[in-house]
Amino acid sequence: MKIIRIVFSTIIALILLGAPAIGQKYRGAPLVYIEVAETMVDDPESKAALAEFDKALVAAIAKKKVPVTLTTDKSKANWVIQGISTNSTGGRAAAVKTLIFGSDDSTKTDVTLQVVDVENSIIAYSYYVTIKKENFKSVAEDFAGRFKKDLKE
Numbered sequence: 001m002k003i004i005r006i007v008f009s010t011i012i013a014l015i016l017l018g019a020p021a022i023g024q025k026y027r028g029a030p031l032v033y034i035e036v037a038e039t040m041v042d043d044p045e046s047k048a049a050l051a052e053f054d055k056a057l058v059a060a061i062a063k064k065k066v067p068v069t070l071t072t073d074k075s076k077a078n079w080v081i082q083g084i085s086t087n088s089t090g091g092r093a094a095a096v097k098t099l100i101f102g103s104d105d106s107t108k109t110d111v112t113l114q115v116v117d118v119e120n121s122i123i124a125y126s127y128y129v130t131i132k133k134e135n136f137k138s139v140a141e142d143f144a145g146r147f148k149k150d151l152k153e
Contacts, residue, residue, distance in 0.1 A: 032068045032115075033077035034058060053083060053136045060140035066148040077118055084112045108132050113143050125150055 034054050058070060071077050087109060108130050115125040127143050 029067050029069045030078040031071045031076055032061075032079045032081060033071050033074040034081045035074075035083065053085075053140065056137045056140040057081065057083075057143070060137070060144035061147075064141065064144040064148050066144050067151060079124060080116045080118055082114050082116060086110050111136075111139055115147070 034057055036054050061068065061070065068079070074080065110130050111128070113127040114123050116122070117124045125147060127146060129139055129142070131139060
């Protein structure tokens, strides 16, 4: 019985002492809303991957400890992260390579992410990358790392 009380007391203490620290983690940080990425990609597999990109971005922001607070209510956000992706091709050289080698690795995805200040519609931060394969997790993590670095400067 005494062990149960000790365990219970320890759990209560951790909850009471840990709660303020969790709540203050990013106190005063801007509220950020992530809009679902707009896609102009033709490939169904790429479209499916892009549909999950916002989740990868949330995870990357948490993993990189970007000092923002994410919100699911756009009306309360200070900033909105908007994403757009399009397909691009490698041009004539890629078309020749496809004809000769029979591979279509020339299709690339252009990803643009912008952080827009809601109050004055200013683009506060922009990120652009062209990727060959649909590795959106690494794009999300790269964006989060660079965004964090830019926030600190």
